[in-house]
Amino acid sequence: xxxxxxxxxxxxxxxxxxxxxxxxxxxxxxxxxxxxxxxxxxxxxxxxxxxxxxxxxxxxxxxxxxxxxxxxxxxxxxxxxxxxxxxxxxxxxxxxxxxxxxxxxxxxxxxxxxxxxxxxxxxxxxxxxxxxxxxxxxxxxxxxxxxxxxxxxxxxxxxxxxxxxxxxxxxxxxxxxxxxxxxxxxxxxxxxxxxxxxxxxxxxxxxxxxxxxxxxxxxxxxxxxxxxxxxxxxxxxxxxxxxxxxxxxxxxxxxxxxxxxxxxxxxxxxxxxxxxxxxxxxxxxxxxxxxxxxxxxxxxxxxxxxxxxxxxxxxxxxxxxxxxxxxxxxxxxxxxxxxxxxxxxxxxxxxxxxxxxxxxxxxxxxxxxxxxxxxxxxxxxxxxxxxxxxxxxxxxxxxxxxxxxxxxxxxxxxxxxxxxxxxxxxxxxxxxxxxxxxxxxxxxxxxxxxxxxx
Amino acid sequence: xxxxxxxxxxxxxxxxxxxxxxxxxxxxxxxxxxxxxxxxxxxxxxxxxxxxxxxxxxxxxxxxxxxxxxxxxxxxxxxxxxxxxxxxxx
Numbered sequence: 001x002x003x004x005x006x007x008x009x010x011x012x013x014x015x016x017x018x019x020x021x022x023x024x025x026x027x028x029x030x031x032x033x034x035x036x037x038x039x040x041x042x043x044x045x046x047x048x049x050x051x052x053x054x055x056x057x058x059x060x061x062x063x064x065x066x067x068x069x070x071x072x073x074x075x076x077x078x079x080x081x082x083x084x085x086x087x088x089x090x091x092x093x094x095x096x097x098x099x100x101x102x103x104x105x106x107x108x109x110x111x112x113x114x115x116x117x118x119x120x121x122x123x124x125x126x127x128x129x130x131x132x133x134x135x136x137x138x139x140x141x142x143x144x145x146x147x148x149x150x151x152x153x154x155x156x157x158x159x160x161x162x163x164x165x166x167x168x169x170x171x172x173x174x175x176x177x178x179x180x181x182x183x184x185x186x187x188x189x190x191x192x193x194x195x196x197x198x199x200x201x202x203x204x205x206x207x208x209x210x211x212x213x214x215x216x217x218x219x220x221x222x223x224x225x226x227x228x229x230x231x232x233x234x235x236x237x238x239x240x241x242x243x244x245x246x247x248x249x250x251x252x253x254x255x256x257x258x259x260x261x262x263x264x265x266x267x268x269x270x271x272x273x274x275x276x277x278x279x280x281x282x283x284x285x286x287x288x289x290x291x292x293x294x295x296x297x298x299x300x301x302x303x304x305x306x307x308x309x310x311x312x313x314x315x316x317x318x319x320x321x322x323x324x325x326x327x328x329x330x331x332x333x334x335x336x337x338x339x340x341x342x343x344x345x346x347x348x349x350x351x352x353x354x355x356x357x358x359x360x361x362x363x364x365x366x367x368x369x370x371x372x373x374x375x376x377x378x379x380x381x382x383x384x385x386x387x388x389x390x391x392x393x394x395x396x397x398x399x400x401x402x403x404x405x406x407x408x409x410x411x412x413x414x415x416x417x418x419x420x421x422x423x424x425x426x427x428x429x430x431x432x433x434x435x436x437x438x439x440x441x442x443x444x445x446x447x448x449x450x451x452x453x454x
Numbered sequence: 455x456x457x458x459x460x461x462x463x464x465x466x467x468x469x470x471x472x473x474x475x476x477x478x479x480x481x482x483x484x485x486x487x488x489x490x491x492x493x494x495x496x497x498x499x500x501x502x503x504x505x506x507x508x509x510x511x512x513x514x515x516x517x518x519x520x521x522x523x524x525x526x527x528x529x530x531x532x533x534x535x536x537x538x539x540x541x542x543x544x
Contacts, residue, residue: 004489004500006542007459066512068533254540
């Protein structure tokens with residue numbers, strides 16, 4: 001029988017250490033909605049999403065109430081829209097109409113975000129892919145809860161540098177299109193290498209074509225819980241440190257597994273995966289940077305940070321893998337800047353640079369995330385940063401992503417406020433040397449060799 | 455068996471257990487186990503109850519107990535047992 005100390009421990013995690021289930025994400029395939037008539041297509045998309053997801057929020061709230069665990073977000077991911085809209089959309093404006101349909105139905109069912117306004121172009125772009133990508137600035141400024149992602153590379157195919165160059169421009173245009181809201185549109189746009197098909201986290205969630213008709217994916221969180229557990233083992237050696245992280249990750253993940261199974265049973269939708277990510281929020285004590293500090297670096301970014309992050313990421317996986325029957329998605333520690341108070345402090349203290357963040361992404365998911373940069377940063381420079389991050393993912397056979405926010409009208413030293421879970425961010429300096437000639441070459445970077453690993 | 459964990463946290467006063475037990479008895483909810491401890495100066499009580507005999511919905515019981523807690527000046531939470539089981543039992 002459960003004893004009181006176990007009950008108190010669980011409830012302290014929830015009440016004092018910000019343990020929560022970050023998201024229940026319902027993946028919905030839209031492949032059966034395809035039609036060459038845009039009106040018919042939009043109707044079908046609306047109806048299918050509405051019928052599948054109408055009980056999602058209510059069910060999530062019920063589970064939350066019964067187990068006493070907050071479920072912060074309920075989200076929907078759909079099949080990449082470039083595939084769905086290809087037959088019906090003859091222009092970027094046509095694609096924007098689909099985005100508006102997604103926005104409308106997402107608000108109707110009450111979810112926080114809907115992801116999948118996406119194109120997968122790791123080897124090349126179809127006309128539909130190109131039109132969708134070109135529509136992103138318009139689509140993200142005309143909608144509130146739609147998230148967009150573009151996969152521009154993979155370990156198997158290499159990197160589509162035409163798409164990278166285009167995305168440099170699109171990120172900038174999205175910033176321009178939403179400049180009245182401090183370029184918030186860019187917070188809903190992510191560029192991927194090796195994008196997973198079952199990621200429940202935004203902005204990068206989409207429902208891959210390898211997935212079933214509908215599926216429940218759950219993202220857990222709990223940086224605060226890990227940090228508190230580590231406070232109890234200050235000064236102990238790495239063995240004790242790693243064991244503590246593992247045990248904590250196990251407990252956190254078990255809660256996610258329970259919530260996922262319940263959601264799956266109640267909604268009659270199969271359970272897909274648990275995403276074992278440490279996802280921070282701007283709330284005090286809910287920070288991955290604070291864990292790194294607890295492990296022993298003065299600020300995130302100090303020497304030792306990459307090693308600390310590597311061990312953290314690995315132990316979270318080791319603990320989490322046993323706790324869940326299916327693990328997938330991004331599964332790793334997130335290191336967004338604006339969404340993590342400890343990261344913000346590190347930037348403000350001068351400890352953390354864009355280059356150090358890039359190094360840190362080599363050992364954790366997911367990439368350069370929620371980083372505000374000066375609004376006047378050149379398109380090609382953004383493309384260069386994207387290319388660097390994609391190369392890390394391609395060579396290391398891992399998912400990497402870039403979510404940069406060039407804040408129009410603001411420069412280094414200023415801050416930008418996004419609000420809510422997105423937090424605020426100091427604008428970080430970007431290397432000013434040019435990569436124009438590199439980015440403008442055009443074509444693809446070939447896939448890497450898969451042997452001779454050194 | 456439909457097990458729920460009820461926790462009561464707050465300043466110790468006369469009659470907390472009596473008030474909670476009266477409500478449970480009136481609602482046909484059977485108490486399987488009670489334990490209590492002091493954590494950082496606060497009174498912590500945990501009850502394991504079986505809700506299969508009651509015709510009240512889980513939400514109703516949870517809301518009623520929450521309201522009762524406010525009346526007494528403590529925090530009362532109802533949570534299904536599975537969350538503790540999954541976290542603490544392999």
